[in-house]
Amino acid sequence: MTTYNELAGFRVNYVSTDPTLNSGNEGQVWYNSTTGKLRSLVQIKSWAAGGNMGTARELLGSAGTQTAGLAFGGMTTYPTNSNATEEYNGSTWTAGGNMGTTRRQLSGAGLQTAGLGFGGFTTVRVGNTEEYDGSAWTAGGTMGTAKTAMGSAGIQTAALAFGGKTPATSSTSEEYDGSTWTAGGSLGTARYALAGAGTQTAGLGFGGYTGTANSNATEEYNGTSWTASGNINTARYALAGAGTQTLGLAFGGNTGAVSAATELYDGSSWTTSTSLTTARKDLGGCGTLQAGLGFGGTATAVTAATEEFTSSIDVTTAAAWASGGNMGTARDSLDGCGTQTAGLAFAGIASYPTRSSATEEYDGSAWTAGGNLNTATATAAGTGTQTAGLKFGGSIGAGAMNNTEEYDGSTWTNGGNLATAVFGSAGIGLQTAGLSAGGYSTTYTNISQEYDGSTWTSGGNMNTARGYLAGAGIQTVGLAFGGYDGTVRVANTEEYDGSAWTAGGSMNTARGQLAGAGTQTLGLAFGGESTANTAATEEYNGSSWSNTTSMSTARRTLAGAGTQTAGLAFGGNTTAVTAATEEYTGAVTAAAASILTTS
Numbered sequence: 001m002t003t004y005n006e007l008a009g010f011r012v013n014y015v016s017t018d019p020t021l022n023s024g025n026e027g028q029v030w031y032n033s034t035t036g037k038l039r040s041l042v043q044i045k046s047w048a049a050g051g052n053m054g055t056a057r058e059l060l061g062s063a064g065t066q067t068a069g070l071a072f073g074g075m076t077t078y079p080t081n082s083n084a085t086e087e088y089n090g091s092t093w094t095a096g097g098n099m100g101t102t103r104r105q106l107s108g109a110g111l112q113t114a115g116l117g118f119g120g121f122t123t124v125r126v127g128n129t130e131e132y133d134g135s136a137w138t139a140g141g142t143m144g145t146a147k148t149a150m151g152s153a154g155i156q157t158a159a160l161a162f163g164g165k166t167p168a169t170s171s172t173s174e175e176y177d178g179s180t181w182t183a184g185g186s187l188g189t190a191r192y193a194l195a196g197a198g199t200q201t202a203g204l205g206f207g208g209y210t211g212t213a214n215s216n217a218t219e220e221y222n223g224t225s226w227t228a229s230g231n232i233n234t235a236r237y238a239l240a241g242a243g244t245q246t247l248g249l250a251f252g253g254n255t256g257a258v259s260a261a262t263e264l265y266d267g268s269s270w271t272t273s274t275s276l277t278t279a280r281k282d283l284g285g286c287g288t289l290q291a292g293l294g295f296g297g298t299a300t301a302v303t304a305a306t307e308e309f310t311s312s313i314d315v316t317t318a319a320a321w322a323s324g325g326n327m328g329t330a331r332d333s334l335d336g337c338g339t340q341t342a343g344l345a346f347a348g349i350a351s352y353p354t355r356s357s358a359t360e361e362y363d364g365s366a367w368t369a370g371g372n373l374n375t376a377t378a379t380a381a382g383t384g385t386q387t388a389g390l391k392f393g394g395s396i397g398a399g400a401m402n403n404t405e406e407y408d409g410s411t412w413t414n415g416g417n418l419a420t421a422v423f424g425s426a427g428i429g430l431q432t433a434g435l436s437a438g439g440y441s442t443t444y445t446n447i448s449q450e451y452d453g454s455t456w457t458s459g460g461n462m463n464t465a466r467g468y469l470a471g472a473g474i475q476t477v478g479l480a481f482g483g484y485d486g487t488v489r490v491a492n493t494e495e496y497d498g499s500a501w502t503a504g505g506s507m508n509t510a511r512g513q514l515a516g517a518g519t520q521t522l523g524l525a526f527g528g529e530s531t532a533n534t535a536a537t538e539e540y541n542g543s544s545w546s547n548t549t550s551m552s553t554a555r556r557t558l559a560g561a562g563t564q565t566a567g568l569a570f571g572g573n574t575t576a577v578t579a580a581t582e583e584y585t586g587a588v589t590a591a592a593a594s595i596l597t598t599s
Contacts, residue, residue: 013029013031014031014033015031015032015033016032016033016034017032017034018032045264045273045274045309045310045311046274046309046310047262047274047275047276047277047294047307047308047309048307048308048310049277049305049306049307049308050088050090050091050293050295050306050307050308051088051091051092051093051306051546051547052093052304052305052306053071053086053093053295053296053304053305053306054084054086054093054094054095054304055076055082055084055086055304056076056296056301056302056303056304057071057074057075057076057082057084057296057302057304058074058075058104058281058282058283058296058297058298058302058303059073059074059075059104059105059106059282060072060073060074060075060082060104060106060282060283060284060296061073061074061106061107061108061117061120061284062108062240062284062285062286062295063108063109063110063111063112063115063116063117063132063286064088064110064111064112064115064286064287064293065111065112065286065287065288065291065293066090066286066287066288066291066292066293066308066309067088067089067090067291068087068088068089068090068111068112068113069087069088069112069286069287069293069295070085070086070087070088070096070108070110070111070112070115070132070286071085071086071088071093071284071295071296072084072085072086072096072099072106072108072115072117072132072137073099073102073103073104073106073117073120074104074106074284074296075104075105075302076302077302081102081103081104081121081122082102082104083098083099083100083101083102083103084098084099085097085098085099085132085137087112087134088112088293088295088306089541089543089544090541091541091544091545091546092505092544092545092546093306094544096132096134096135097132097135097136097137098137099117099130099137100128100130100137100138100139101120101122101126101128101130102122103120103121103122103126103128104120104121105119105120105121105148105149106118106119106120106121106148107119107120107150107151107152107161107164108152108284109152109153109154109155109156109159109160109176110132110154110155110156110159111155111156112132112134113132113133113134114131114132114133114134114155114156114157115131115132115156116129116130116131116132116140116155116156116159116176117129117130117132117137118130118140118143118150118152118159118161118176119143119146119147119148119150119161119164120148121148124146125146125147125148125165125166125167126146127142127143127144127145127146127147127181128142128143129141129142129143129176129181131156132156140176140178140179141176141179141180141181142181143161143174143181144174144181144182144183145166145170145172145174146166147161147164147165147166147170148164148165148192149163149164149165149192149193149194150162150163150164150170150192150194151163151164151194151195151196151205151206151208151241152196153196153197153198153199153200153203153204153205153221154176154198154199154200154203155199155200156178157176157177157178158175158176158177158178158199158200158201159175159176159200160173160174160175160176160184160196160199160200160203160221161173161174161175161176161181162174162184162187162194162196162203162205162221162226163187163190163191163192163194163205163208164192165192169190169191169192169209169210169211170190170192171186171187171188171189171190171191172184172186172187173185173186173187173221173226175200176200184221184224185221185224185225185226186226187205187219187226188217188219188226188227188228189208189210189215189217189219190210190211191207191208191209191210191211191215191217191237192208192209192211192237193207193208193209193237193238193239194206194207194208194209194215194237194239195207195208195239195240195241195250195253195285196241197241197242197243197244197245197248197249197265198221198243198244198245198248199244199245200221200223201221201222201223202220202221202222202223202244202245202246203220203221203245204218204219204220204221204241204243204244204245204248204265205218205219205221205226206218206219206232206239206241206248206250206265206270207232207235207236207237207239207250207253208237209237209238213235214235214236214237214254214255214256215235215237216231216232216233216234216235216236217231218230218231218232218265218270220245221245229267229268229269230265230268230269230270231270232250232263232270233261233263233270233271233272234253234255234259234261234263234272235255236253236254236255236259236261237253237254237281238252238253238254238281238282238283239251239252239253239254239259239281239283240252240253240283240284240285240294240297241285242285242286242287242288242289242292242293242309243265243287243288243289243292244288244289245267246265246266246267247264247265247266247267247288247289247290248264248265248270248289249262249263249264249265249285249287249288249289249292249309250262250263250264250265250270251263251276251283251285251292251294251309252276252279252280252281252283252285252294252297253281254281254282257279258279258280258281258298258299259279259281260275260276260277260278260279260280261275261276262274262275262276262309264289264311265289273311276294276307277307278299278303278305278307279299280297280298280299280303280305281297281298282296282297282298283295283296283297283298284296284297287309289311290310290311291308291309291310291311292308292309293306293307293308293309294306294307294309295307318549318587319537319539319548319549319584319585319586319587320549320584320585321537321549321550321551321552321569321582321583321584321585322582322583322585323552323580323581323582323583324362324364324365324568324570324581324582324583325362325365325366325367325581326367326579326580326581327345327360327367327570327571327579327580327581328358328360328367328368328369328579329348329350329356329358329360329579330350330571330576330577330578330579331348331349331350331356331358331571331577331579332348332349332556332557332558332571332572332573332577332578333347333348333349333378333379333557334346334347334348334349334356334378334557334558334559334570334571334572335347335348335380335381335382335391335427335559336382336559336560336561336568336570336571337382337383337384337385337386337389337390337427337561338362338384338385338386338389338561338562338568339385339386339561339562339563339566339568340364340561340562340563340566340567340568340583340584341362341363341364341566342361342362342363342364342385342386342387343361343362343386343561343562343568343570344359344360344361344362344370344382344384344385344386344389344407344561345359345360345361345362345367345559345570345571346358346359346360346370346373346380346382346389346391346407347373347376347377347378347380347382347391347394348378348559348571349378349577350577351577353397354376355376355377355378355395355396356376356378357372357373357374357375357376357377358372358373359371359372359373359407359412361386362386362568362570362581367581370407370409370410371407371410371411371412372412373391373405373412374405374412374413374414375396375401375403375405376396377391377394377395377396377401377403378394378395378423379393379394379395379423379424379468379557380392380393380394380395380401380423381393381394381424381425381426381427381436381439381471382427382559383427383428383429383430383431383434383435383471384407384429384430384431384434385430385431386409387407387408387409388406388407388408388409388430388431388432389406389407389431390404390405390406390407390415390427390429390430390431390434390451391404391405391406391407391412392404392405392415392418392425392427392434392436392451392456393418393421393422393423393425393436393439394423395423399421400421400422400423400439400440400441400442401421401423402417402418402419402420402421402422403417403418404416404417404418404451404456406431407431415451415453415454416451416454416455416456417456418436418449418456419449419456419457419458420441420445420447420449421441422436422438422439422440422441422445422447422449422467423439423440423467424438424439424440424467424468424469425437425438425439425467425469426438426439426469426470426471426480426483426516427471428471428472428473428474428475428478428479428480428496429451429473429474429475429478430474430475431453432451432452432453433450433451433452433453433474433475433476434450434451434475435448435449435450435451435459435471435474435475435478435496436448436449436451436456437462437469437471437478437480437494437496438462438464438465438466438467438469438480438483439467439469440467440468443465443486444465444466444467444484444485444486445465445467446461446462446463446464446465446466447459447461447462448460448461448462448496448501450475451475459496459498459499460496460499460500460501461501462480462494462501463492463494463501463502463503464483464485464490464492464494465485465486466483466484466485466486466490466492466512467483467484467512468482468483468484468512468513468514469481469482469483469484469512469514470482470483470514470515470516470525470528470560471516472516472517472518472519472520472523472524472540473496473518473519473520473523474519475496475498476496476497476498477495477496477497477498477519477520478495478496478520479493479494479495479496479504479516479518479519479520479523479540480493480494480496480501481493481494481504481507481514481516481523481525481540482507482510482511482512482514482516482525482528483512484512484513488510489510489511489512489528489529489530490510490512491506491507491508491509491510491511492506492507493505493506493507493540493545495520496520504540504542504543505540505543505544505545506545507525507538507545508536508538508545508546508547509528509530509534509536509538509547510530511528511529511530511534511536512528512529512556513527513528513529513556513557513558514526514527514528514529514556514558515527515528515558515559515560515569515572516560517560517561517562517563517564517567517568518540518562518563518564518567519563519564520542521540521541521542522539522540522541522542522563522564522565523539523540523564524537524538524539524540524560524562524563524564524567524584524586525537525538525540525545526538526551526558526560526567526569526584527551527554527555527556527558527560527569527572528556528558529556532554533554533555533556533573533574534554534556535550535551535552535553535554535555536550536551537549537550537551537584539564539586540564548586548587551569551582552582553574553578553580553582554574555572555573555574555578555580556572556573557571557572557573558570558571558572558573559571559572562584564586565585565586565588566583566584566585566586567583567584567586568581568582568583568584569581569582569583569584570582
């Protein structure tokens with residue numbers, strides 16, 4: 001007798017709690033008897049904005065992954081070609097070594113640290129090949145046939161080039177072994193401005209222009225010959241591709257108008273997915289089906305825009321600032337420490353020029369009064385926790401102070417004096433292992449001072465003298481960023497290893513009188529003054545800063561506490577001193593089940 005399972009598959013699971021969500025649940029359906037919901041875990045597919053390229057361009061070469069992408073060559077404005085190289089780290093593009101041959105309509109393969117660029121157009125078609133090692137390009141073997149607008153796949157030592165223009169429309173392929181190009185099998189459909197994915201022995205070619213019409217043809221390469229597979233749904237040329245022969249990604253292009261269409265390939269057929277945010281043609285692409293990257297190209301004009309494609313069971317909740325409870329005393333030029341749910345605020349100016357000794361403690365929703373400082377001050381630095389806080393330096397009037405005070409959760413007591421009196425320095429570390437970086441003494445300074453719980457001693461000098469900067473991290477793994485050098489606001493970032501400072505990635509917004517939180521590899525910068533008060537917020541990943549959701553209220557001379565995913569901003573000056581508090585929640589990515597119906 002035929003059973004239900006044989007006819008219809010497995011029964012829907014009946015559970016009282018949702019299962020732990022991971023990729024193993026993909027496609028599963030279950031009924032939660034507690035909530036009365038029929039639920040399923042489905043793949044989420046979306047494009048999201050990434051950091052803009054430094055140079056807007058089209059008809060460029062590309063290689064790499066979503067978090068280590070490579071863009072090179074191309075055309076900026078007709079007929080100006082480019083030899084510029086840029087490297088993407090998952091949030092920001094930075095300049096790499098220039099190509100030896102300036103050109104457009106070239107093709108690429110490989111990785112960010114082992115890239116390959118070949119073919120293209122200077123004032124004529126060329127077959128030049130160049131190899132990239134992560135910093136510089138060197139000449140490789142010349143192609144057998146000079147071409148433009150080819151499809152490509154593979155790596156630096158096993159690359160595949162196919163189709164293109166000679167100027168006739170071409171069907172030929174060439175294979176590269178790291179030094180020499182040799183002939184491969186011919187495409188079934190001759191075309192140019194097509195896209196590619198995969199490897200030299202498992203390649204994928206799709207779309208393009210035959211010379212008379214847009215193509216929707218897809219072909220697979222086995223290392224010897226090409227065979228036809230399922231057509232893409234939107235016939236187009238000047239598109240980009242990523243992924244593998246069995247998990248391909250096609251996006252953008254020209255149908256007669258610029259296209260935002262995105263399609264996914266499963267090894268036999270294409271399905272339409274979420275469109276690019278910006279329709280464009282002649283763009284670069286790299287990465288995988290699960291993590292693709294599209295950049296540059298032409299929309300209504302040549303663009304520097306970058307977009308990241310994610311195909312995942314995970315849903316990302318965007319970063320956000322939300323209002324917290326107001327401080328009891330509005331003030332600016334204050335400092336603080338602690339966490340988002342156990343913050344500490346102290347010192348500052350409530351009404352100029354009177355300095356404050358007030359201390360307040362935050363519990364995640366409301367501020368309450370704590371014990372007063374022994375010495376009222378402003379523009380001091382602070383670090384530590386709500387029950388083990390540290391305040392040092394500051395100003396009473398025009399001069400800098402060397403005063404240090406320690407907080408035990410209720411009372412401040414005097415600690416050892418700073419070796420050099422400063423105000424406007426960055427506070428980093430803990431009560432028993434503190435660090436003062438930069439600040440103003442009799443001039444803007446680059447000195448560091450280290451505290452062991454009783455005594456301050458000299459640390460390594462910063463590379464840039466400045467004050468009104470912010471800090472994060474601990475004494476042996478510290479981070480200092482932003483500030484004012486006496487002439488301009490700066491974007492400089494420096495990292496401390498317990499003895500010496502080295503340069504890190506520059507902030508996107510140069511500013512002083514800002515606040516910071518987090519660690520050396522997970523830093524958070526917010527507020528401050530650039531050309532005016534700013535609400536800009538940036539996150540640091542240990543090498544570069546990326547912009548994230550801005551604060552609700554632009555302000556300077558504020559204080560900060562917490563972590564990159566749970567930050568706290570309080571006080572400061574908008575156009576007047578403020579008591580406002582804001583809480584930052586970083587972007588969160590997690591698996592999420594969809595509700596199919598309710599009972």
